[in-house]
Amino acid sequence: MAKTMLNHDEAPLFEALKKHMDDRVIPFDVPGHKQGRGNEELLKLFPKSVLEADVNSMKSLDFLSNPTTVIKKAEDLMADAFSADEAFLVVGGTTQAVQGMVMSVISEGETLIMPRNVHKSAINALILCGGKPHYMYPYIEEAYGMTTGVSLEDVKKAIKDAPEAKAVFLINPTYYGVTSDLKAIIDFVHQQEMIVIVDEAHGAHFNFHEELPSSAMALGADMAAVSTHKTGGSLTQSSVLLLNTTKIHRNHVKTILNLLQTTSASYLLMASLDLTRRFLVKSGTGNLKAVLGLAKKARQKINAIPGLKAFVKQDFSSEGCYGFDETKLGIHVTGLGVTGLFVYDILKEEYNIQVEMGDAHNILAILSVGDTEKRVNQLIAALSAISHKYKKSPLMLPFKKFNATQVIKTPREAFYAQKERRLLKESAGCISGEFVMIYPPGIPIVAPGEVMTKEMIDYIELLKAEKGTMTGLEDSNVEYIYCLKES
């Protein structure tokens, strides 16, 4: 909930943009489409108002690289709404927010403690800044084929093993909605005089309903990257980087963000952030209450379908799962005798339903402020039809669990090292020079600098066989991988 009592009826950036449009300012600046007049093709997709709002920075609309007027006011309101001291609007996705966050606290040669199931953007940030990862291995829920969260004990052990670390990176929540005991972890890390930064890409709605897990900033984290576009309701690619200023200075973060961000920030994206903040503060709680109600009903109905299990907190070990976001409708599907990747494809191809992700064991449907009971019922009807049509005996997947691999080189060393191409199938024991990921969720199976293991290779082959969208490798057929040259 908002920390102070700023006037959240205001939307300063949106209002300035609206005024600019109402004034019918004559544009002799970029963008060259000049409100769509110069490119009629655009009007086939975008209403005229969208093209009129697509403007460039100017004095009356402030500058994202050094905000002092309407953008700064929008950022102050944003910070207030998300219980932070300061906020930055970000237009390069939460990838940019995460990179800005990591690079604000870690410099060349410094160590960052992070869970192994981070999004690639965090490891990419280490390639950019030259930091060293010290991985924590989150709890593995074998039955669900997924990793959940790290515990306070995991963090304590990591700090003991890497006392030189400067900061701890946490995820709140995981893609499937699992959270760690963030309060206890933040307090402990702060006692060790380290910084806590949090990837809150999937928790943009947390601060607006008390039945949801707490947001990182409200619990005292130093920084958090929040994907307002994911579950908050703003436009795709718009995001927010939040900070509490006890340990981190706003101007330092601003300098780092300016390394990474465009100088032509989209006012469509920024205005959508301003309006979304107003919407979340004013109507978020009521809307999220309805979403939680939908999620509860949906789980009951899905769990009555043979072969399916829509999991909640109680289904996971408390070692890895402290809290759970029920708006993430994760469904375990191997009870049907098929993989999550298969159900993901069938839902789209046969039932015209796009879910967020499918992995070997599960699918994930995201419920948000935009959903209605009728639409959720269509998903349930499709799952029921799939169960009737495809159900056979439960699928026992050939692999059980991922053991930790060794990190031989930092991501940056591996990224820039001399490399040679190898057949992926024969790469066990080599040091990878590349990422291998399935997208979504974009969590690396292998990251640069890590030793390839047979388990990893088997898992990649399974994902390939199930037609998962593999990314990261230069070879788009995912047959070859660049490994470090053996010296």
Add this chain to the structure above:
Amino acid sequence: MEFWFTEKHTDYTKLSIKIKEQLYHGESPYQEIDFFDSYDFGRFLTLDGYMMVNEKDEFIYHDMIVHVAMATNPDIKKVLVIGGGDGGTVRELTRYKSIESIDMVEIDEKVVRLSQKFLPFTASRLKDERVRLYFEDGTTFVSGKEEVYDLIIVDSTDPIGPGEGLFSRAFYENCHTALTAKGILVNQHESPYYESDAKEMRRSHAKIKQMFSISMVYQFHMPTYPSGHWLFGFASKLLHPIDDADFDRWLQRGIETKYYNVNIHKGSFYLPTYVQKMLDEV
């Protein structure tokens, strides 16, 4: 003062009906609901501004949505009606003594209660003891049911809006599973005439054709619906609507109808060339 109800049939074509009196205006969680009294069509119900049912031509729609299937399989005992909040479809079904149960699933209770008040001519038989009313989403009601119904009638609004889920492939598959071995599915199948309706007609037919061994379309004329030319889908696991129809038994029942007769039954499956072509091409 002149008071007219106007419905856009396309962006460029309208139908207007002069109104005597507006009987009701209100909203439910699902739609905007209006009842009018008019000179030419008597009382009528509109949802979100679209004509659903009126006193003058409802007999055509309700005759055709019920009697074709009932003549094809006279042994139908268990019937599911999805939608049909005005009660007209149930009214026609209750005329068959051989039917044992009629489950009607309508998401919007308000439409049913208001129809009972304003449209007694269609809603009169909802209190028949064989009728059970369920106010919930038909999409999920039918999910998971196996071989329960001999006949499912989908008496729905158009696919854009609250009726969307009742045109989905998942819904049709779940209906197939819910039907008995001789089961029949009759559904509101849009119109071939205006392109936006025809598009939905083709999409709907493409989905149903894939799962039912017999999938046909039959026509009737409906003066107040766009173009006046409307279609129902007839999908069946076993029985052909003409070859297997038992017209003698239907005639023995002595049910009086105003639109339906056995010749119309047969003739309604003979479609204009352009319509047949559209269906053949999906």
